[in-house]
Amino acid sequence: MRKLLVPSFLAVFTAVPMALAAPDPASSRLRAQRSTSDQAERAAISREARAAHRAATRRAKRKVEPDVVVPAHLQAIAQCESGGDPRAIGGGGMYRGKYQFSYATWAGVGGTGDPAAASEAEQDRRAAMLYERSGPGQWPVCGA
DSSP, X not given: OHHHHHHHHHHXXXXXXXXXXXXXXXXXXXXXXXXXXXXXXXXXXXXXXXXXXXXXXXXXXXXXXOOOOOOHHHHHHHHHHHTTOTTOEEXXXXXXXXXXXXXXXXXXXXXXXXXXXXXXXXXXXXXXXXXXXXXXXGSTTTOO
């Protein structure tokens, strides 16, 4: 009898953990659904983040600047200096942009880089700053 009980005892104790370890088909489906929905949610968030990043990059590239109201006296100076062309280069390359800034004058009003490469709105702002600071004397021919 002892020989018969030991194998049955072992069979019961090895079968119980196996039964407990066996995956329940319903719970594994639920885990799979949850995993799939988590992946879908992560993918949607990732798509939204990429779209937001692309939109921000486009806005930054456009450098949307508010229109500057250009006073009549600055419009007259710009027309006289460059014909109103913000990309104009004169004086053998020494004077640049709509208001024919020298590099030193441009830097003096906070500009960086080439004045002729700056947006027209930025040139208008910097010219207004220069006019307010120094008056029309900065444009000896056209400011008089």
